[in-house]
Amino acid sequence: GENVEQHPSTLSVQEGDSAVIKCTYSDSASNYFPWYKQELGKGPQLIIDIRSNVGEKKDQRIAVTLNKTAKHFSLHITETQPEDSAVYFCAARYSSASKIIFGSGTRLSIRP
Amino acid sequence: EAEVAQSPRYKITEKSQAVAFWCDPISGHATLYWYRQILGQGPELLVQFQDESVVDDSQLPKDRFSAERLKGVDSTLKIQPAELGDSAMYLCASSLTGNNSPLHFGNGTRLTVT
Numbered sequence: 001g002e003n004v005e006q007h008p009s010t011l012s013v014q015e016g017d018s019a020v021i022k023c024t025y026s027d028s029a030s031n032y033f034p035w036y037k038q039e040l041g042k043g044p045q046l047i048i049d050i051r052s053n054v055g056e057k058k059d060q061r062i063a064v065t066l067n068k069t070a071k072h073f074s075l076h077i078t079e080t081q082p083e084d085s086a087v088y089f090c091a092a093r094y095s096s097a098s099k100i101i102f103g104s105g106t107r108l109s110i111r112p
Numbered sequence: 113e114a115e116v117a118q119s120p121r122y123k124i125t126e127k128s129q130a131v132a133f134w135c136d137p138i139s140g141h142a143t144l145y146w147y148r149q150i151l152g153q154g155p156e157l158l159v160q161f162q163d164e165s166v167v168d169d170s171q172l173p174k175d176r177f178s179a180e181r182l183k184g185v186d187s188t189l190k191i192q193p194a195e196l197g198d199s200a201m202y203l204c205a206s207s208l209t210g211n212n213s214p215l216h217f218g219n220g221t222r223l224t225v226t
Contacts, residue, residue, distance in 0.1 A: 004154075006154075027147055031212070032212050034214055034215070036217075041219070042219050042220075043116075043203050043205075043217030043218050043219045043220050044155065044203070044217045045215045045217070046215070046216070049212075049214055089152075089154050089155070091141070093212075098160075098167070098168075099143075099157050099160055099168050100157070100215060102147075102154035102155045102156070103154050104153055105152070105154050106155045110133065
């Protein structure tokens, strides 16, 4: 069935270190993979997305990698800062239904 | 930057009462989504509209939930009667038409059923 698994559920890193969040999806026909950041009391905000025709995309301190063969994709945040503390969600668009399925989220905490 | 507007921001209701949420998408966005987010979990799609038509409501509990987008612009999600398990954040999102169009979320309505 349609499913996106996300790990870890919580992550604590020292300020300045890197953070990595990993997701797997079940539908090999999925072709769009967005990542969202959600701060307390707010809706999710898109931070980066990747299409299935590329393997990696970067935007300043944020990068996403996609391995279509293994059905894995990951979010990498380098040089973490206190404002990176939030809940991060991966998602995948299931082409059969054209709907976006979300992972269960990762609560990222940046230690000063 | 244009935003998705939702109201009310918070709603407290007693079980068995009716409750309604409103969403105004970003102008020009033909696709509108209602998601439910239980505390500590990811958003779960309830219903997806393309203009005024429902394209997916497979996860909408139709015995108590209804959604409409009569003119293909703003939308209303209703629950009647509300149950304790309906307590959650109800998020509305919109996007342009197309498989690779990103979703833009509003700040949600937090519902508490007592």
